[in-house]
Amino acid sequence: MAEQQETCTLEAPARWPLTARAAISDLPASKIREIANAGFGRTDLVRFWFGESNRPTPDYIKRAAVEAIDKDAVFYTHNNGREDLREVLAGYLGGLHGRGFSTQRTSVTSSGVSALMIALQTLIAPGDRVVLVTPIWPNIAQIPEVLGAHVERVAVSPGPAGWELDLDRLLDAVTPATRVLIINSPGNPTGWTITRAQQQAILDHCRRLGVWILSDDVYERLVLGEGAANAPSFFALADARDRLIGANSFSKAWLMTGWRLGWLVAPEELFGELGKVIEFNTSCVPGFIQSAGIAALAEGEPHVRALQHELTANRNKVLAHLSAMEGVEAPCPEGGMYAFFRIRGHGDSVALARRLVAEAGLGLAPGAAFGPEGEGWLRWCFAAGGTELDEGLARLARWVSDNRRKEQE
Numbered sequence: 520m521a522e523q524q525e526t527c528t529l530e531a532p533a534r535w536p537l538t539a540r541a542a543i544s545d546l547p548a549s550k551i552r553e554i555a556n557a558g559f560g561r562t563d564l565v566r567f568w569f570g571e572s573n574r575p576t577p578d579y580i581k582r583a584a585v586e587a588i589d590k591d592a593v594f595y596t597h598n599n600g601r602e603d604l605r606e607v608l609a610g611y612l613g614g615l616h617g618r619g620f621s622t623q624r625t626s627v628t629s630s631g632v633s634a635l636m637i638a639l640q641t642l643i644a645p646g647d648r649v650v651l652v653t654p655i656w657p658n659i660a661q662i663p664e665v666l667g668a669h670v671e672r673v674a675v676s677p678g679p680a681g682w683e684l685d686l687d688r689l690l691d692a693v694t695p696a697t698r699v700l701i702i703n704s705p706g707n708p709t710g711w712t713i714t715r716a717q718q719q720a721i722l723d724h725c726r727r728l729g730v731w732i733l734s735d736d737v738y739e740r741l742v743l744g745e746g747a748a749n750a751p752s753f754f755a756l757a758d759a760r761d762r763l764i765g766a767n768s769f770s771k772a773w774l775m776t777g778w779r780l781g782w783l784v785a786p787e788e789l790f791g792e793l794g795k796v797i798e799f800n801t802s803c804v805p806g807f808i809q810s811a812g813i814a815a816l817a818e819g820e821p822h823v824r825a826l827q828h829e830l831t832a833n834r835n836k837v838l839a840h841l842s843a844m845e846g847v848e849a850p851c852p853e854g855g856m857y858a859f860f861r862i863r864g865h866g867d868s869v870a871l872a873r874r875l876v877a878e879a880g881l882g883l884a885p886g887a888a889f890g891p892e893g894e895g896w897l898r899w900c901f902a903a904g905g906t907e908l909d910e911g912l913a914r915l916a917r918w919v920s921d922n923r924r925k926e927q928e
Contacts, residue, residue, distance in 0.1 A: 542665055549657070550888035554872045558882050565911045566882035568872075570656075570707060570856065571776040572902040576811075577822055580773065583814035584807045592806035598794035600627025600782070604809045608782055611816045616754040623787040624759065626794065627809060629801040631737050631768025631781035632658050637796045638764045638783055639699070642731055643668045647698040652684065654859075654889035654896075656707045659735060668698070674892040675711045677850040682711035682859075686720060693721075695728050703735035705742065705750050708889050708898040709859045710834075710852020712742070715751045722756055722763075731762040737781075738855040740772035740823050743831045748824075750854050760786050771856065771902075772823050773815040780804060780812050830856055833901040833908060840912040844919045856902040859886065859893075862919065864926070866895045879918040881911055 538544060551568055558564045599605070605622040612620040628634040635658070643649060645667030651660055653672040663670050673689045675682045693700050700721070704713040725732050734753050742750040757763045768781040783793060797803070834851075837858045841849035846863035865871040868885035875881045875897075886896030901908060 542667065546661055546665070547657075550869055551884045553869065554876060554882065554885060557873055558876045561876075561880070563880050564876065564882050565880065565907050565914065567900045567903065567907075567911055568882045568884040568898075570900055570902075571770070572774050572826075572856075572904070573907065574774055574902075574904055576774050576778070577819070579818050580775065580811045580814050584811040587807035587810035592810055594806065596803045596806045596809065598626075598797045598803055599790060600625070600804060601806065601809045604813050607813050607816045612754065612784060615749055616752055618754060618759075620784065621759075621787060623790045624784055626783040626785065626790065626797065627804050627812070628781040628783060628797065629804050630779040631735075631766060631770055633779070633800060634766035634768070634781040634783045635659060635733070635735065636662055637793060637800060638733055638766055638785070639663055639666060639668075640796050640800075641789065641792055642733070642764075643698050648694075648696050650689070650692050650697055650700045652689065652702050652704075652706070652711075654706075654708060654886065654893035655701075655703055656735075657888055657890070659701060659703060660890060663699075663701075672890065672892065675706070675709060677848065681851045681853060682706070682709045684711065684713065684717060686717055690720065690724050693724060693728065693730055697728070697730045699731045699733050700725060701733045701735065703737075705738040705852070705854025707738065707855060708857050708884070708886070708893065708896075709850070710743070710855040710857055712750050712853035715756075718751055718753050719756055722753060722761070725762065729762065731764065734763065734765045736765050737768045737771055739767070741827060741830055741856055742854045743827070743834050743852065745828075745831070754784065760788070762786075764789075769812055769815055772826065773819050774826075775811070775815065778808055778811060780808050829904070830902060833903070834858070836908065837899060837901045837912065840916065844916055845923055847919065856900055858899040858901060859896050860899065861886070861896045868893065868895055868897060872897060875915070875918065879914045881914045881918070 555568055604627055605625045608625045609620040609622050639662050643666055647668045649663040649668045650671050653674045671692055673692050675684050739750045753763055765784040769775040838849055838851055841847050841860050849860035868887045872883055872885040884898040886893030
């Protein structure tokens with residue numbers, strides 16, 4: 520009888536969970552995208568949920584990129600950006616803020632949000648304390664959390680003259696334990712715009728405590744009203760060695776959202792450090808895109824001023840219509856491209872935004888996307904040309920009127 524061979528069965532090894540680290544898993548999904556997805560595939564919608572104009576990038580900017588590609592500007596560039604773009608940036612900043620800027624203070628980044636990420640990767644470590652003025656674009660609030668920082672929020676509030684900051688409350692929140700104060704002005708979503716006096720008080724306070732200021736200036740050229748070329752800037756007050764970093768982008772004022780081109784302004788002492796962090800993120804910005812940036816700064820001033828005028832007219836139209844609707848509160852934004860408003864009796868902004876998509880064919884961003892302070896509010900991007908704005912306002916007016924009538928029946 521043949522010897523019976525023993526067999527053994529190996530148990531399948533235990534499977535490790537396929538999960539990201541907790542800081543990433545805990546990030547909420549974009550509520551703006553949630554509403555946009557609810558309208559996906561519909562051709563009857565008018566859309567104002569994303570923060571961009573419906574106008575394309577001007578031709579002179581596109582031509583500069585095409586010409587640069589034809590000249591083979593397709594190789595690696597300096598981590599901090601091409602010297603010629605940084606020279607143009609330094610001149611632009613000096614003219615805008617009345618101060619001298621060296622090329623060693625400017626770094627070119629792959630978008631404004633990349634600028635924010637790079638600045639915060641350079642400044643903060645896990646456990647650091649960061650203070651924000653809110654409501655705010657969610658990326659700005661969540662980048663510090665991704666990096667392990669503790670975030671404290673200080674909200675602006677609606678008032679008779681628009682959005683207001685409680686300066687004393689903000690200064691109380693910025694303590695010696697604070698590493699970075701982040702301010703976005705003009706603000707997304709509210710259009711709140713800091714005053715020069717508030718900036719001076721904040722700068723003095725942060726100087727005393729050694730706190731860094733990160734100023735998100737992406738909307739600084741979109742100041743609404745006649746006369747001013749830009750919103751108040753910390754760079755008009757600060758010294759070159761103040762603990763101040765500015766993050767900016769070509770996206771809004773030059774209609775270049777899809778180009779992903781931004782910049783940082785920082786003390787010269789950080790130039791090499793920022794370059795190292797850029798290396799580990801994107802290495803560098805494509806050369807032909809930097810050529811487009813040079814064209815935007817060199818030739819774009821008449822266009823930027825025309826855009827300011829257009830957005831001011833759009834703001835005035837939207838605010839006039841919203842204010843005429845029963846039960847609608849719409850504080851006046853001083854800058855940016857958004858109206859942040861609420862409709863009485865509708866506290867759940869995501870549910871309301873979904874209803875407007877389904878019932879009115881109108882796409883707006885829910886205020887909850889911008890933090891708990893934004894719950895109950897809606898954001899309307901009024902950077903729209905043509906007849907879209909009028910159609911959207913008419914749809915909202917009909918919906919508000921019909922909804923009030925149904926409530927009273």
